[in-house]
Amino acid sequence: MKILTDLHCHTVASTHAYSTVKELLEVARDRGLEAIAVTDHGVELPDAPHLWHFVNLTCLPEAMYGVRLLRGCEVNILDEEGHIDMPEALLGKLDIVVASIHTPAFSGTEPGKDQTRAYLGVLENPYVDIIGHSGNPKYPYKYDPVLLKAKQLHKLIEINAHSFAARPQNVENCRNIALRCKELGVGVAVNSDAHFCGKVGAYGPAVEMLAEIGFPEELVMNRSLDVLREYLKDRKTIC
Template identity: 45%
Template sequence: MRLVADLHTHSIASGHAYSTINEIAEAAARKGLSMVAITDHGPAMPGGPHAYYFGNLHVLPEEICGIEVLKGIEANIIDHQGNIDLSAEYLKKLDIVLAGFHAICYPGGSKEQNTRAMIKVMENPQVDIIVHPGNPNYPIDEYQVVEAAIKHNTMIEINNSSLTVSRKGSCENCQRIAQVAKEMGAKIVIGSDAHTSCHVGNFSTSLEMIMEAGFTEEKVLNSSLDKIKEYLGEKGRKRFVDG
């Protein structure tokens, strides 16, 4: 299976990542990708950018080094009510919005609390993708989460970084989420979660996992630029509604 886009990457603006936006685009070009999303952490993350950073992303060109560039965010879920750390005023101007649990930003909770928070996030029409839901620090009910993802047309991510360099202990949970998503007919997305340019487009471990679960390209969002653009248009992203 060939993927054409990396929809989860971080630049130096995230505060704990190590490459510029240009370096990320250059890496995407070297990997043979057609699209990359710059999804820096939201303001609640220590060292992360102020909200104004996201408001000013419109100055970025839509193409760098021949790569189509999406201007986005990986927002932080900040409470059990499913609130995130950037207002709708800014979110609606972006091309793509990811959201997930992160230490320091989210208080943690029981499986029931985490599941409820994640579902509330998916009820937010501004959120497109739930990232690294297999994090063992925040257990969830996979069936309830996947059911909500289908209901609210929100993508569930299988995160390559969780299987390789971060969030140790995620593998079993990610396998279960992939299996449940396949069983329920949900669509998914694969992200590198690159915090350095050398990891951009690194999908190998997550690809192996979803193929073992029986996924085909039809159910993987970033296997096609047309699917990505159609989906973001359905979600009301202005760049793809107007385009």
């Protein structure tokens, strides 16, 4: 399975990541990717850039080294209602918005409590495109209502390659989520969540897991830039 866009990459603007935009693009070119999205953390995480970082993304080129550069953000889901930490006026100017739960920014109750409502709430945000790394067992949710809502709204569930190495406790849930997406016909985005340029487009364990369960390639909506554009066209235009 070839996946030619990587929609979740971090730069040095997120201070626990280690590469520049230019370095990410160089690796993307060398690996034959068509596009990457820079998605640094929303402002409520301790390592996040200032809001002005996202305002000023317009100064970046739309493409470099033959790779389309998508301007994005990984926003933080803040609470059990699905509120996020970035202003809608800004999100409307971005190409890709990933929404994830990160413990330092999430005000939800004790770990292990069902967070279906949080995910359903954030899916209703018109600017959110992808639910990020939702396999964390600290924040379980009922798969069917969330996955079906994502399908209804033409949004994507992320299969996060970084989780397989950095968060091994997530792997079983990642597999179960992928299986249910397959059964329900829900679109996914397979992303690296790269925190270093060498990880851009490195989906290895995620792709291996998808192959093991016979996941249909046609549900991987970031397998090419054209497929991604077509999937998102009713909600936004990616040039």
